[in-house]
Amino acid sequence: MLNGGHQSLGQMVVSLARSYTAQLNARLEPLALSQARLQVISALETEGEQTQRELAERLGVEQATMANTLARLDRDGLVVRLPHPDDRRAQLVRLTEKAGVLIAPAREAVKDADRALLTGLPEAEQALFVSMIARLSASAPSSETPR
Numbered sequence: 001m002l003n004g005g006h007q008s009l010g011q012m013v014v015s016l017a018r019s020y021t022a023q024l025n026a027r028l029e030p031l032a033l034s035q036a037r038l039q040v041i042s043a044l045e046t047e048g049e050q051t052q053r054e055l056a057e058r059l060g061v062e063q064a065t066m067a068n069t070l071a072r073l074d075r076d077g078l079v080v081r082l083p084h085p086d087d088r089r090a091q092l093v094r095l096t097e098k099a100g101v102l103i104a105p106a107r108e109a110v111k112d113a114d115r116a117l118l119t120g121l122p123e124a125e126q127a128l129f130v131s132m133i134a135r136l137s138a139s140a141p142s143s144e145t146p147r
Contacts, residue, residue: 016117019117020113020117021035023113023116023117024109024110024113027109027110027112027113028106028109031102031105031106031109032076033102033106033109036069037069037072037073037078038106038110039059040055040059040066040069040070040073040079041073041078041079041095041099041102041103041106042103043055043058043059044079044093044094044095044099045095045100045103048094049082049092049093049094050092050093051084051087051090051091051092051093052066052067052070052090052091052093053090055070055093070093073099076098077096077098078095078096078098078099078102079093079094079095079096079099080093080094080096081093081094082094118130
């Protein structure tokens, strides 16, 4: 809904997300990471080894996008692909030690980007904003389109 020439809520959220992603990517660049690559590393760190399909579903991206991201992570020595014990067609993706070393500095980069995003708000409003975003994210409809 456009309101007197102002952006809709959706447009503001998209604009904010793009700005945040650019800020985060700038902070991750010295680690040879990006927000997309960090999402994969974080999912593997949290959930352990997974298939490409599981990662794509968990992160809500297309298989081709995940394949490209994993190829770059593999090329850079951040993941390895192992034969799946139960499915000869699938491979399990696992983090390497090289990726493990990047996790702590990547977390610091995320914290820095978060702080930069919130600097325009007083401290009390920062906590409220984060709380509201968390509630909206938890209650938002799935990103999958109905078929």
